[in-house]
Amino acid sequence: MRLRTHVLSSLLAGVALYPRAPRRVALLVAGGVGLDIDHYLIYALRSGNWKPLSAWRYDGWRHMARAASDTRRRYGPLRSAFHHAGVTLPIVWGLQLVWPVLRPLALGVTLHLALDLPFLRLDWRVWRRAAGHCERCGTTKRRLDVVYLVPPRHGGASWALENRALWCRRCRLQVFG
Ligand SMILES: [Zn+2]
Ligand SMILES: [Zn+2]
Structure with a gap:
């Protein structure tokens, strides 16, 4: 998830939860x-x-x-162990048990990790549209998954229904390898 999204979402959540407590908002x-x-x-x-x-x-x-002309270096995924909910959530929720003032911080961290989750498979709009069939080959026999037609890391829209499809395993492998 983009940093920008995290800034906006935690700010919105903070103001909604603690409209009169700017310090808690800041902590969240x-x-x-x-x-x-x-x-x-x-x-x-x-x-x-x-x-x-x-x-x-x-x-x-x-x-x-x-782009072909783009020669800038890329540095791969930049995640550390802190992006594993199983590591970080027990720490922050444990801390807020000891110091309850830290609860907004724990909420902020939880929100961040939730936004980083792959919600793709849960998109019921796609499941309803596909009605149990692979939207590429029509099969009902194989495991189906929601996929991005153009992955967001290649510039595809993250939330647009048009960029999502329910495909079977075989179609996924054929197209994305
Ligand atoms: Zn993150
Ligand atoms: Zn298929």
Whole structure:
């Protein structure tokens, strides 16, 4: 998930939950955005560039499809163990048991991890449209999954129904390898 999305979503959640407590909002945003510090650190370590602004710009284009003329280096997935819910959620929810003021932080971190989840398979709009058939070959016999026709990391729309389809395993393998 883009950093921008995390900033906006945690800000909205913070204001909705704590309309009169700006400090709690700030804490929730710190949790919701701060988790991506691991991306920044891994980026800086791999690129040798510690300027936060460069990392922010990198985050802006690293998910886009690569044009032939694009020779900029890419540094792969920038996730550390902190992006595993099983590691981080027990830590933050444990901390807020000891220090209840940290609850907004725990909420922010939880929101962040939830947004990073692959919700694709749960898109009921696609399942309803496909009515149990593979939308490419029509089979009902194989395991079906929701796929992106143009993956978001290649510039496809993340949420648009037109960019999602219910395909069987074989079609997925044929097209995406
Ligand atoms: Zn993240
Ligand atoms: Zn198929």
